[in-house]
Amino acid sequence: MSDERAFIEALRRIAGTPAARGLADDCAVFDMGERALVLTHDMMVEGVHWLPGQAMHDVAWKLVAVNLSDLAAKGATPLGILVGHTLGEDDAGFLAGLEEASDTLGAPLWGGDTVSHHGGARTLGLTAIGQTEHRPVPSRGGAKPGDAVCITGPVGGAMIGFESLRDEGDTPDNRRVTQPYRRPTPLLSEGRALAPLASAIMDVSDGLLLDASRMAEASGVTLALDRAAIPIAAPEDRRDEALRWGDDYQLLFTVSPEVELPIPAHRIGVVHERGEHAVLLDGEPVSGAPGYEHRRAH
Amino acid sequence: MSDERAFIEALRRIAGTPAARGLADDCAVFDMGERALVLTHDMMVEGVHWLPGQAMHDVAWKLVAVNLSDLAAKGATPLGILVGHTLGEDDAGFLAGLEEASDTLGAPLWGGDTVSHHGGARTLGLTAIGQTEHRPVPSRGGAKPGDAVCITGPVGGAMIGFESLRDEGDTPDNRRVTQPYRRPTPLLSEGRALAPLASAIMDVSDGLLLDASRMAEASGVTLALDRAAIPIAAPEDRRDEALRWGDDYQLLFTVSPEVELPIPAHRIGVVHERGEHAVLLDGEPVSGAPGYEHRRAH
Numbered sequence: 001m002s003d004e005r006a007f008i009e010a011l012r013r014i015a016g017t018p019a020a021r022g023l024a025d026d027c028a029v030f031d032m033g034e035r036a037l038v039l040t041h042d043m044m045v046e047g048v049h050w051l052p053g054q055a056m057h058d059v060a061w062k063l064v065a066v067n068l069s070d071l072a073a074k075g076a077t078p079l080g081i082l083v084g085h086t087l088g089e090d091d092a093g094f095l096a097g098l099e100e101a102s103d104t105l106g107a108p109l110w111g112g113d114t115v116s117h118h119g120g121a122r123t124l125g126l127t128a129i130g131q132t133e134h135r136p137v138p139s140r141g142g143a144k145p146g147d148a149v150c151i152t153g154p155v156g157g158a159m160i161g162f163e164s165l166r167d168e169g170d171t172p173d174n175r176r177v178t179q180p181y182r183r184p185t186p187l188l189s190e191g192r193a194l195a196p197l198a199s200a201i202m203d204v205s206d207g208l209l210l211d212a213s214r215m216a217e218a219s220g221v222t223l224a225l226d227r228a229a230i231p232i233a234a235p236e237d238r239r240d241e242a243l244r245w246g247d248d249y250q251l252l253f254t255v256s257p258e259v260e261l262p263i264p265a266h267r268i269g270v271v272h273e274r275g276e277h278a279v280l281l282d283g284e285p286v287s288g289a290p291g292y293e294h295r296r297a298h
Numbered sequence: 299m300s301d302e303r304a305f306i307e308a309l310r311r312i313a314g315t316p317a318a319r320g321l322a323d324d325c326a327v328f329d330m331g332e333r334a335l336v337l338t339h340d341m342m343v344e345g346v347h348w349l350p351g352q353a354m355h356d357v358a359w360k361l362v363a364v365n366l367s368d369l370a371a372k373g374a375t376p377l378g379i380l381v382g383h384t385l386g387e388d389d390a391g392f393l394a395g396l397e398e399a400s401d402t403l404g405a406p407l408w409g410g411d412t413v414s415h416h417g418g419a420r421t422l423g424l425t426a427i428g429q430t431e432h433r434p435v436p437s438r439g440g441a442k443p444g445d446a447v448c449i450t451g452p453v454g455g456a457m458i459g460f461e462s463l464r465d466e467g468d469t470p471d472n473r474r475v476t477q478p479y480r481r482p483t484p485l486l487s488e489g490r491a492l493a494p495l496a497s498a499i500m501d502v503s504d505g506l507l508l509d510a511s512r513m514a515e516a517s518g519v520t521l522a523l524d525r526a527a528i529p530i531a532a533p534e535d536r537r538d539e540a541l542r543w544g545d546d547y548q549l550l551f552t553v554s555p556e557v558e559l560p561i562p563a564h565r566i567g568v569v570h571e572r573g574e575h576a577v578l579l580d581g582e583p584v585s586g587a588p589g590y591e592h593r594r595a596h
Contacts, residue, residue, distance in 0.1 A: 003385075004385060004412055004414060007383070007385060007389055007393070007412055008412055010390075010393050011381075011393065011396075011407070011412075014393065014396060014397045014400060014407050015406075015407040015408070015409070016406075017378070017406035017407070017408065019377075019378055019406065019408050020378075020406070020407060020408050020409055021409075023409060027409070028378065028380065028408035028409040030377060030378060030408070030427075032330075037335075037427075039378075039380060039408060039409065039425075039427065040380075040409065041380040041381075041382055041409065041410045041411050041423070041425055042411050043382050043384075043411045043412075043413045043423070045384075045413050045414075045416055046416070047416055048413065048414070048416065079317075079328060080315070080317055080318075080326065080328060080337075082326065082337060082338075082339040082425055083309075083339075084339055084341050084382065084423040085305070086341075086343075086421060087301075087302060087305060091305055092308075095305070095308050095309065095312065098309075098312060099312045102312065108313070108314075108315035108317065108318070109309070109312050109313040109315070109318060110313070110315065110317050110318050110326035110328070110337060111313070111318055111319075111321060111325070111326040111337065111338065111339065112339045113339050113340050113341045113423070114302055114305055114306060114309075115341045115343050115346065115421065116302060116343070116346070117418075118343055118344070118345055118346065118418060118419035119417065119418035119419060120415075120416060120417035120418015120419060121416035121417060121418060123384060123413065123421040125339070125341070125382040125411070125423040127337075127339055127380055127425040129328075129335075129337065129427075
């Protein structure tokens with residue numbers, strides 16, 4: 001059963017407690033009365049989630065950022081982080097990046113564990129703990145027919161950044177281009193502003209079309225997207241790839257069309273009653289693989 | 299700086315928030331008013347924390363148990379766990395062990411992440427979240443001169459179990475002998491009973507003498523231990539090794555000598571004003587390495 005999908009399905013059967021949200025959401029949500037705790041744990045593997053030789057300063061930043069992005073999708077405020085580190089090259093860079101991310105993004109380091117490296121790809125993990133007072137805590141599962149489908153910003157920038165980093169290395173000249181891949185920004189304040197208004201929210205980590213299909217499945221609806229309305233940070237001839245690449249960490253959300261949005265966002269579609277397909281792109285089912293499965297958190 | 303001790307020292311400078319407890323305790327403790335959250339993240343690496351080829355059922359149990367043991371040392375009750383899993387051999391066994399530990403030890407699965415395996419030693423991580431209403435939440439740092447030093451049970455059983463598993467494999471005949479190594483028990487109810495009474499508590503994960511020295515350093519005292527009074531689950535001629543081996547997960551604690559203990563425990567020494575050495579064994583400093591550093595949580 002060394003197959004991620006089968007493993008997660010089996011795991012889902014174990015995770016029956018309400019806080020687990022059926023392992024179908026970005027985070028666990030534990031209701032404590034006045035406030036809810038919001039928790040997530042994402043791992044990163046060398047060669048999968050970062051390029052071998054990449055500056056560990058950036059890897060540490062990303063490790064923090066991708067976890068906080070999950071909190072952002074709940075409208076949560078970070079309380080603290082626990083880091084699971086495998087020692088190796090550029091540990092000093094890792095520490096500097098961890099400190100910068102912790103300070104800049106407001107997520108104090110609470111603890112964790114450190115292990116030595118025993119060959120193969122290095123594995124890192126991070127647990128982020130946050131809280132929110134807003135109820136209900138938004139999920140992927142609340143999209144309603146008639147709602148507008150929106151996204152906070154463009155996708156595809158991480159794809160372009162990844163390619164530049166892979167092909168040209170990390171140089172002063174391409175630092176701005178590679179930034180979306182190296183150092184994503186978790187949209188914490190945007191998430192807090194949207195949480196009381198949106199019917200469903202998630203962060204786009206694995207590709208817009210794949211993540212949209214997850215929101216559609218969780219909500220029991222179809223998301224009908226307008227291909228041309230989706231903002232991309234890539235050449236127009238790469239639009240189809242930009243919609244499938246991940247790592248941009250925009251927030252995808254649905255909201256009643258009457259709501260005045262508190263933050264800038266792009267309206268990219270509408271929610272329909274559930275049809276045959278989870279996602280439609282200009283009225284047609286999505287062809288080919290909709291995105292990356294490799295970093296599917298559970 | 300690929301050295302665990304230097305890395306953790308550097309990490310300590312980042313972790314200035316009170317919840318981190320200076321990375322000198324078993325857990326992070328976040329005060330929420332009525333209750334305190336208690337959090338820990340421990341990793342396990344194949345070939346370091348478990349034997350290659352060992353049944354993953356037991357590895358999953360241990361992954362849960364060692365983290366809950368950290369909660370036990372705070373007198374905390376588990377709320378939930380997040381698991382970081384690297385796919386590989388015997389994933390079905392891992393799931394079964396995870397479910398059994400989660401059910402038996404009362405720690406619901408809240409979520410986590412799953413990544414594919416890319417060579418080398420597999421790495422697993424687990425975050426345990428617990429809570430306690432008792433204040434102050436005990437630490438390693440409260441031992442006072444005159445206190446008795448106590449331990450909940452024998453050490454050395456995991457050493458014997460490890461050797462049997464390594465030399466004879468996992469057979470029906472040695473299952474009882476290997477159990478302390480394969481399937482440690484987190485002493486959650488014992489920790490809850492001790493938390494209001496003990497001046498300092500920690501779990502013994504890396505070797506009694508090493509962990510005692512950590513308690514002594516955190517408390518600014520000397521722990522004077524009576525070698526013969528320390529219960530061991532090993533032949534008498536291996537006493538010195540039993541005091542240095544880890545993985546037994548007993549609770550080591552200090553308590554005012556007038557206190558009537560609510561649970562069975564062994565008095566193994568007394569707390570002195572800080573002298574030249576952190577730990578004395580029959581009045582002498584400890585010779586040689588006091589224990590294992592490899593799984594030092596921070």
